[in-house]
Amino acid sequence: MARILIVDDSRTSRKMLRTILEENGHEIIDEAVNGQEGVQKFQALRPDVVTLDITMPVVDGVEALKMIKALDADSKVVMVTAAGQKNKMIDCIKAGANEFLTKPFDKDEIVNVVAKLATE
Numbered sequence: 001m002a003r004i005l006i007v008d009d010s011r012t013s014r015k016m017l018r019t020i021l022e023e024n025g026h027e028i029i030d031e032a033v034n035g036q037e038g039v040q041k042f043q044a045l046r047p048d049v050v051t052l053d054i055t056m057p058v059v060d061g062v063e064a065l066k067m068i069k070a071l072d073a074d075s076k077v078v079m080v081t082a083a084g085q086k087n088k089m090i091d092c093i094k095a096g097a098n099e100f101l102t103k104p105f106d107k108d109e110i111v112n113v114v115a116k117l118a119t120e
């Protein structure tokens, strides 16, 4: 079981992630709707795992990833990407992203990725 922070500007995506992860025994400790709020909540709550959407207003996922890794290099961050974001994915790998999930979501992929990070 992991304590998870979901950061995504899409209400639908947040709800899908929450539902799937809670069904698999994880605790969603909070949600954030952009990168700035995500970094603030990361700092306050220190979740085991963060899911971080790439495309968000205010502060995007790539910048939020860099800020989270600066706060805690051992943080476990799963980037949520969509098709056609290869260049941003490369930026994320350079910034220390631990795993990737691709929209549209695949339930088994979500469960496997989070389980892997939670046991590292």
Ligand SMILES: [Mg+2]
Pocket (backbone or CB within 6 Å): 008, 009, 010, 053, 054, 055, 056
């Ligand atoms: Mg988005």
